[in-house]
Amino acid sequence: xxxxxxxxxxxxxxxxxxxxxxxxxxxxxxxxxxxxxxxxxxxxxxxxxxxxxxxxxxxxxxxxxxxxxxxxxxxxxxxxxxxxxxxxxxxxxxxxxxxxxxxxxxxxxxxxxxxxxxxxxxxxxxxxxxxxxxxxxxxxxxxxxxxxxxxxxxxxxxxxxxxxxxxxxxxxxxxxxxxxxxxxxxxxxxxxxxxxxxxxxxxxxxxxxxxxxxxxxxxxxxxxxxxxxxxxxxxxxxxxxxxxxxxxxxx
Amino acid sequence: xxxxxxxxxxxxxxxxxxxxxxxxxxxxxxxxxxxxxxxxxxxxxxxxxxxxxxxxxxxxxxxxxxxxxxxxxxxxxxxxxxxxxxxxxxxxxxxxxxxxxxxxxxxxxxxxxxxxxxxxxxxxxxxxxxxxxxxxxxxxxxxxxxxxxxxxxxxxxxxxxxxxxxxxxxxxxxxxxxxxxxxxxxxxxxxxxxxxxxxxxxxxxxxxxxxxxxxxxxxxxxxxxxxxxxxxxxxxxxxxxxxxxxxxxxxxxxxxxxxxxxxxxxxxxxxxxxxxxxxxxxxxxxxxxxxxxxxxxxxxxxxxxxxxxxxxxxxxxxxxxxxxxxxxxxxxxxxxxxxxxxxxxxxxxxxxxxxxxxxxxxxxx
Ligand SMILES: Nc1ncnc2c1ncn2[C@@H]1O[C@H](COP(=O)(O)OP(=O)(O)OP(=O)(O)O)[C@@H](O)[C@H]1O
Ligand SMILES: [Mg+2]
Numbered sequence: 001x002x003x004x005x006x007x008x009x010x011x012x013x014x015x016x017x018x019x020x021x022x023x024x025x026x027x028x029x030x031x032x033x034x035x036x037x038x039x040x041x042x043x044x045x046x047x048x049x050x051x052x053x054x055x056x057x058x059x060x061x062x063x064x065x066x067x068x069x070x071x072x073x074x075x076x077x078x079x080x081x082x083x084x085x086x087x088x089x090x091x092x093x094x095x096x097x098x099x100x101x102x103x104x105x106x107x108x109x110x111x112x113x114x115x116x117x118x119x120x121x122x123x124x125x126x127x128x129x130x131x132x133x134x135x136x137x138x139x140x141x142x143x144x145x146x147x148x149x150x151x152x153x154x155x156x157x158x159x160x161x162x163x164x165x166x167x168x169x170x171x172x173x174x175x176x177x178x179x180x181x182x183x184x185x186x187x188x189x190x191x192x193x194x195x196x197x198x199x200x201x202x203x204x205x206x207x208x209x210x211x212x213x214x215x216x217x218x219x220x221x222x223x224x225x226x227x228x229x230x231x232x233x234x235x236x237x238x239x240x241x242x243x244x245x246x247x248x249x250x251x
Numbered sequence: 252x253x254x255x256x257x258x259x260x261x262x263x264x265x266x267x268x269x270x271x272x273x274x275x276x277x278x279x280x281x282x283x284x285x286x287x288x289x290x291x292x293x294x295x296x297x298x299x300x301x302x303x304x305x306x307x308x309x310x311x312x313x314x315x316x317x318x319x320x321x322x323x324x325x326x327x328x329x330x331x332x333x334x335x336x337x338x339x340x341x342x343x344x345x346x347x348x349x350x351x352x353x354x355x356x357x358x359x360x361x362x363x364x365x366x367x368x369x370x371x372x373x374x375x376x377x378x379x380x381x382x383x384x385x386x387x388x389x390x391x392x393x394x395x396x397x398x399x400x401x402x403x404x405x406x407x408x409x410x411x412x413x414x415x416x417x418x419x420x421x422x423x424x425x426x427x428x429x430x431x432x433x434x435x436x437x438x439x440x441x442x443x444x445x446x447x448x449x450x451x452x453x454x455x456x457x458x459x460x461x462x463x464x465x466x467x468x469x470x471x472x473x474x475x476x477x478x479x480x481x482x483x484x485x486x487x488x489x490x491x492x493x494x495x496x497x498x499x500x501x502x503x504x505x506x507x508x509x510x511x512x513x514x515x516x517x518x519x520x521x522x523x524x525x526x527x528x529x530x531x532x533x534x535x536x537x538x539x540x541x542x543x544x545x546x547x548x549x550x551x552x553x554x555x556x557x558x559x560x561x562x563x564x565x566x567x568x569x570x571x572x573x574x575x576x577x578x579x580x581x582x583x584x585x586x587x588x589x590x591x592x593x594x595x596x597x598x599x600x601x602x603x604x605x606x607x608x609x610x611x612x613x614x615x616x
Contacts, residue, residue, distance in 0.1 A: 084274065096479070097582035111273075113280050114307070121310045124340055134341070142579035160273060161305045192329050193272065193303055 004067050006031050006164055006196045007052055012061035014047060021047050022058070023220040029213075034190060034197040036207045036228075038242060039217030045200045046090055048217065049166050052198070053087055065164065086157035090168040090200075092149040094141040100127075100152050101137035107159045126155040131181055146173045154182070161189065167199035171206045183209040254302065255279065258286050264295030264323070271301050271308035287315045298326035309337045368594070372572045375494075379502065379568075382495050394500050401504025405466040406511055413461055417516035420457060421449065421523025429531040438532045442539055445524040446547035451614065454517030455558035456603055459566065462509060463595040467570040470501050471591040474574025475584045498575070502567040509563025510556045517555060550614030558606055562599045569595040 007029040014022045021044040029035055039045045050056040051063055054070040063070045068081055094103050104123045108114055114122075124134055130151040141149065150173050157165060165186075171179040183206055189195055201207055207214070207228075214231040216224040216239055224234040232243050256269040256276055269275070276283055296316075298304070313334065326334070352360070386393050428444050474497060477483045486493050521543075528534040573591035577584050 096580035111277065113277055118307070118310055118314070121314075121337070121340060122307055125306050125310070125337060128336070128340065140580060161307070163274070188332065192333055193305055 004031070005029060005064075006033075006066060007198065008062075008064040008067075009051070010062050010064075012051060012058045012063065014044075014051065014056065014058050020220055022051075025061070025221045027215060027222050027225060029196060029198060031196055032190070032194050033213050034186070034211050035199070035213045035215055035225075036211035037198060037200045037215050037217060038202075038207075038238075039200075040238060043217050044220070045217055046168055049087070049168055049198070049200065052166060053085070083160060084162055085164040085166065086160060086162040088150075088153050088157040088165075088167045088170055090172075092141075092153040094144075094149060094152060094156070096141050098141075099137065100132075100139050100141070100144070103141070103152060104137075104155050104159050107156065111160075122159070126158055129158065129185055130155045131178060147175070147178065150174060151178070158189070161193055161195075163193075163195060165195055165197045165199075167197065167201075169200050169202070171201060171203050176205070179203065179206055180209070182206070186210060256283065256301075256308070258283065258290070260290060260293075263293075264297055265290045265293050266297045266300060268300035268302075270303045272303050272305040273307040276308060276311075284311070287311065291315050291317070294321050295323035296321045296325070298324070298330055301326075301330060304330045304333050306333060306337065309333045313337045368572065371576060372568055375498070375568060375572050375575070378494050379499060382492065382499055386495070386499075392495065394496055397496065397500035398504050401500050402508045404469075405462065405505050406508030409462065409465055409508075409512060410515060412465070413458055413512055413516045414519045416457060416461060417454070417520035418523040420453065421445070421520035421525075422527045424448065424453070425524035425527035426531060429528060433532065438534065439542075441524075441528050441532060441534065442542045443546040445521060445528075446543050447551060447615075449520045449524065450517050450547060450555045451551040452555075452603075454520060455513050455555050455562060456599070457520075458509065458512045458516050458559065459562040459599040460596055462505070462512065462563070463566045463570075463592055463599065466505060467566045467595045468588050468592050470567065470570035471574040471577070471588045472584065474498075474571060475577035475587055478575070478577050479579045479581075479584065481579075498571045501571055502564060505563040505567040506560055507563075509566075510559035513555055513559035548614045554606065554610050554614060558603065561602055561606075565598050565602060566595045569598060 005028045007027065009025060009027045012022055012025045013020065025048070027048075037045055037048070047056065051058050052065070054063070065081060066084065068077060070081075072078060072081075094100075095106065098106065101123055104126050105119050108119045108122060123137065127134060127137060132148065132151055132155070136144075136148070136152075141152070144152065150170065154167075154170060157167070167186075170186075171182055174182065186195075186197060187210055190197065197210075199206075199211070211228060213226060214224070214228050215222050216231060216234070216236070218236065218238045223236055224231045224239065231239065254269040254275075255278075256267070256271045259266040259268070296312075318338075320338070324331075425441065425445055428441055429438070432438050432440055432444075474483070477497070483493050483497070486496060525534075525536055525539045528539065529536065570591045573587045573594070577587045
């Protein structure tokens with residue numbers, strides 16, 4: 001049986017105030033792939049993730065997740081769909097009124113099935129996974145450093161260990177050590193749980209260490225998608241500019 | 252290809268199979284937990300048939316085992332890693348204790364907070380004086396644009412709503428008083444009643460309540476969000492005084508706009524009262540207007556307008572104080588906005604009472 005695509009975008013088009021950001025964009029991500037999404041600043045990577053999440057309705061085309069159209073009217077199916085994905089926002093987007101602990105516990109509590117002890121263990125597990133100490137659980141988001149915000153947001157995105165993980169610049173603002181930890185963490189989760197990951201990143205080390213596939217966003221569409229080695233040979237100014245001298249490092 | 256988690260008890264050992272993930276466990280969680288509890292005594296566990304094991308399931312198993320590795324555990328390296336991560340957690344994770352407050356403590360904390368706020372407002376007032384002194388020496392730094400923008404926002408844009416409310420109140424009071432006066436045959440005193448009550452008392456207080464809800468909350472929210480998004484800090488790093496650029500124009504803008512609003516609202520309310528008197532008592536506009544100056548000494552207008560100045564200043568300083576003390580989270584923002592409006596209205600009423608005491612001999616014919 002051929003695995004069904006986790007993400008399927010078909011002919012998606014979006015424009016803001018008459019300026020097209022995406023035009024006739026198509027992308028198909030299969031189960032278990034870790035896709036690195038590349039593109040220049042302002043090329044519409046975050047916008048693409050927002051479309052995949054259904055936060056932004058495209059003007060044209062369809063978005064399907066796990067084979068389900070995002071315009072499906074059934075509320076229950078929609079909610080179940082949302083539980084299968086986790087998102088790390090570029091700015092963290094932690095709930096500013098909740099402590100770190102409560103931020104991570106939030107999606108777990110929303111299930112209304114887990115008892116307090118279970119949630120507490122899971123939250124501390126997630127904190128440990130992203131390299132934070134239990135004592136950090138008491139802090140409020142405003143009391144965190146930029147990199148800590150990123151890690152807490154990652155822990156929250158991982159709270160349900162969702163099948164599809166969307167990461168917007170997960171390693172921006174982390175020191176190289178932490179980036180390496182992140183690469184190992186997501187890698188091992190992927191092996192254990194068969195996650196599908198789409199991540200926006202400009203960091204070549206993260207890309208080299210983690211991504212199985214690369215998608216390149218330029219000229220308002222995905223100009224190249226495929227295994228890392230294949231995409232690097234694509235002849236497009238952005239691709240040659242981006243990988244440039246570092247092509248060897250990626251392989 | 253995901254299959255639901257299953258648990259099989261064979262003689263002497265427990266065999267788990269299927270997909271042990273949170274999503275798959277959820278539909279049958281109570282049943283699974285009960286089955287696991289029933290197997291808790293076993294020492295031989297076979298996890299080799301499990302296709303996936305996530306940390307939620309690992310925590311569940313670890314709890315079932317009583318936080319010890321079972322003697323005979325068969326599991327893939329991959330799954331063992333997940334379990335090890337759970338096992339590495341400290342045994343006793345301290346619960347986040349929330350300190351319970353007793354009643355006297357709560358009263359004390361409330362009092363301290365009130366004193367703190369009072370101090371903050373006095374400090375802000377002092378800062379304002381210093382800023383004014385600075386601006387007198389450096390007139391080119393006066394933030395005229397922000398000042399006029401605030402007069403427009405707090406004053407001009409509030410004309411419609413204050414007029415509507417003033418008109419309706421005027422009609423209501425006139426109508427109710429007319430009913431009473433008619434029964435005494437004292438129709439003509441409607442001019443005195445309306446004139447004194449609206450110009451001296453109702454106009455200023457009504458506008459103050461409306462403006463506190465409208466502009467006071469807006470000021471607190473704006474300054475508060477600027478704090479949350481660190482825009483206030485950006486101003487400081489650019490060497491721009493936040494009190495001169497943000498707070499001062501708001502306070503002076505409202506102080507200037509309020510008496511004008513009071514004048515406008517009192518006029519419209521009187522007009523509403525005149526209209527009701529005409530319909531109810533057949534009192535002509537001309538009679539009303541002719542007798543108003545005689546019934547209401549001009550001192551009342553002065554009192555009304557000075558109330559406007561004081562109330563505007565109080566509302567703005569309270570709103571700015573609470574805005575500057577918003578902590579960078581949404582909960583604090585909403586709490587501060589609420590406190591600002593409540594405190595502003597309460598303080599205005601307090602000042603109104605003080606006015607009443609000190610002007611009790613002035614302007615009453
Ligand atoms: N809500 C919006 N309204 C108007 N324009 C928008 C909106 N959101 C995004 N844009 C525009 O869409 C384009 C793509 O933005 P997007 O945030 O997706 O970029 P990005 O690829 O994530 O960039 P970066 O790498 O800098 O984060 C930009 O030109 C931006 O100005
Ligand atoms: Mg972006």
